[in-house]
Amino acid sequence: MKMKTWINIVILLILIAYSIFSLSPIILAVINSGKTQGEILTNILALPSNFQISNYVTAFEKIKFVRSFFNTLLVVVIGCGGIVFFSSIAGYKLARVKTKLSNFYYSLFVFSMLIPFHSIMISLVRIARVTSLQGSLVGLGIIYIGLGVPMAIFLYTGFIRSIPVELDEAARIDGCSDLRLFFSIIFPQLKPITVTIIITNALWMWNDFLLPLLMLPNSKNYTILLSTNMLFGQYGNNDWPAILSVLIMAMLPAVVFYMILQKSILKGISEGALKQ
Amino acid sequence: MKKSNRNLTLFILPALLFYAIFTLAPAFGGIWYSFTNWNGLNPNYELIGFRNFEMLLKDKNFINSIWFTVKFVGIMVVLQNVIALGLAVLIETRLKTKTLFRTLVFMPNMISMIIGGFMWMFIFTRALPMIAKMLNMAALDISWIGDPTFSFIAIIIVSLWGGVGYLMIIYMAALQGVAKNLKEAAMIDGANAWQVFKNITIPSIMPAITIGVFVTLNNSFKVFDVVYSLTGGGPGRSTQVIAMNIFEEAYSLNNRFGYASAKSLILFIIILVITLIQLSIMRKREIH
Numbered sequence: 001m002k003m004k005t006w007i008n009i010v011i012l013l014i015l016i017a018y019s020i021f022s023l024s025p026i027i028l029a030v031i032n033s034g035k036t037q038g039e040i041l042t043n044i045l046a047l048p049s050n051f052q053i054s055n056y057v058t059a060f061e062k063i064k065f066v067r068s069f070f071n072t073l074l075v076v077v078i079g080c081g082g083i084v085f086f087s088s089i090a091g092y093k094l095a096r097v098k099t100k101l102s103n104f105y106y107s108l109f110v111f112s113m114l115i116p117f118h119s120i121m122i123s124l125v126r127i128a129r130v131t132s133l134q135g136s137l138v139g140l141g142i143i144y145i146g147l148g149v150p151m152a153i154f155l156y157t158g159f160i161r162s163i164p165v166e167l168d169e170a171a172r173i174d175g176c177s178d179l180r181l182f183f184s185i186i187f188p189q190l191k192p193i194t195v196t197i198i199i200t201n202a203l204w205m206w207n208d209f210l211l212p213l214l215m216l217p218n219s220k221n222y223t224i225l226l227s228t229n230m231l232f233g234q235y236g237n238n239d240w241p242a243i244l245s246v247l248i249m250a251m252l253p254a255v256v257f258y259m260i261l262q263k264s265i266l267k268g269i270s271e272g273a274l275k276q
Numbered sequence: 277m278k279k280s281n282r283n284l285t286l287f288i289l290p291a292l293l294f295y296a297i298f299t300l301a302p303a304f305g306g307i308w309y310s311f312t313n314w315n316g317l318n319p320n321y322e323l324i325g326f327r328n329f330e331m332l333l334k335d336k337n338f339i340n341s342i343w344f345t346v347k348f349v350g351i352m353v354v355l356q357n358v359i360a361l362g363l364a365v366l367i368e369t370r371l372k373t374k375t376l377f378r379t380l381v382f383m384p385n386m387i388s389m390i391i392g393g394f395m396w397m398f399i400f401t402r403a404l405p406m407i408a409k410m411l412n413m414a415a416l417d418i419s420w421i422g423d424p425t426f427s428f429i430a431i432i433i434v435s436l437w438g439g440v441g442y443l444m445i446i447y448m449a450a451l452q453g454v455a456k457n458l459k460e461a462a463m464i465d466g467a468n469a470w471q472v473f474k475n476i477t478i479p480s481i482m483p484a485i486t487i488g489v490f491v492t493l494n495n496s497f498k499v500f501d502v503v504y505s506l507t508g509g510g511p512g513r514s515t516q517v518i519a520m521n522i523f524e525e526a527y528s529l530n531n532r533f534g535y536a537s538a539k540s541l542i543l544f545i546i547i548l549v550i551t552l553i554q555l556s557i558m559r560k561r562e563i564h
Contacts, residue, residue, distance in 0.1 A: 265386075
């Protein structure tokens with residue numbers, strides 16, 4: 001019995017230690033974002049004597065938070081919308097039609113999941129320039145559709161295979177066309193996998209840095225990460241209170257999103273991964 | 277049959293179109309440019325055979341970046357999976373605090389590694405030196421970002437910080453699928469906790485381990501954000517990873533797109549070969 005309590009305490013200590021490690025950058029950033037430049041130099045661990053809200057007001061303006069936020073959101077909405085719409089109808093036919101052509105299409109999509117982004121990056125930027133998608137938020141969203149459909153098609157096809165075909169057949173006897181059948185009968189049943197696909201893709205696009213960096217040269221179109229990166233470059237690593245308030249603000253949307261949707265996010269990750 | 281194929285193509289067409297333009301075409305484009313001397317500024321370029329690849333063999337910076345990335349990947353595959361599995365096992369023993377710990381450990385995964393890297397830079401350049409002085413601990417008072425070895429350690433620490441939570445979620449899901457009666461039967465036969473873990477838990481979660489290693493391999497070879505924000509590849513080029521070397525070649529130094537494409541083709545081949553080997557070895561070990 002005594003041995004068991006000891007083990008229990010050790011386990012608890014390990015978990016607490018790791019949790020502190022996990023949270024320390026965020027906590028330190030929050031504490032120090034409210035300090036003055038002078039305070040930060042004297043003691044980093046102490047709480048600010050008087051929390052400088054003004055740091056946040058400046059940060060809010062400096063990274064053009066509202067604009068950057070809606071820029072990022074626009075990209076995510078276009079990307080997710082397109083990925084869900086195009087992948088679900090494609091996945092439906094891939095799951096139902098069993099021909100050589102269908103197998104070919106499926107392998108074509110799945111194969112590309114191994115191609116690293118950096119291997120297509122250079123040509124992709126060129127294509128974006130030729131099609132004048134470069135420099136446009138809508139263009140960036142459209143490109144994300146092209147990059148995101150393979151994974152989504154893979155997940156949708158697997159999911160639809162588990163829906164009984166009898167449903168389709170009954171609807172077809174009632175004279176339902178293919179497209180109507182899909183939208184009125186199949187699509188509503190895809191809700192769980194659709195939620196997973198939206199969450200994983202939204203997180204990917206929201207936190208993606210390199211593609212926006214290459215696609216959006218104009219600061220008017222900057223996403224939150226691009227604005228943050230630009231500001232960091234300006235401040236060097238000197239004005240830490242200012243930088244830290246910017247960082248806290250930049251990560252806030254993702255953290256709030258996590259707090260609200262934690263269950264679906266974690267479920268989506270374990271299911272999405274274990275299906276591969 | 278023919279009608280169903282026509283319908284199939286109609287339904288797939290929109291997805292295929294986007295995919296062909298933004299993934300397939302640039303993938304083939306990348307291969308094509310690898311054999312050219314295209315430099316981005318000049319619209320004219322010509323095929324130069326394997327000359328780019330010959331140049332690669334002598335490109336010290338590129339070869340160093342490959343070695344650095346391989347070292348990084350090796351350490352990450354081991355540490356990230358061991359820590360994630362360890363935490364998953366420990367958290368699964370908690371009853372009331374399970375959700376709390378899971379939330380805290382996973383949290384960094386939600387934050388972009390660009391932001392994470394900047395926050396850690398504050399810790400490495402400001403907080404740790406100050407804490408070291410306060411506690412009189414010389415071991416902490418090092419130039420984390422200015423020294424090649426410590427920069428490497430810093431990159432590992434921050435990557436683990438960001439990546440462990442994701443794998444932990446996968447391992448937690450897998451652990452919940454381990455048959456309880458098997459474990460209990462082994463316990464009754466006198467097996468201790470370690471034996472149960474080694475002989476029952478590990479074999480049962482082998483598919484999850486395969487995925488965990490696959491995910492780490494794939495992501496670590498492509499690592500970019502954390503290095504960009506934390507060290508910028510420095511000091512010098514000592515922490516430059518492959519992705520960053522390609523980026524530098526194409527966009528920040530000399531716009532040698534053809535040559536950079538050849539580098540990116542090498543990256544693709546490395547990832548392809550290693551993941552295929554990994555999957556074929558590990559799939560064999562799984563119980564079917």
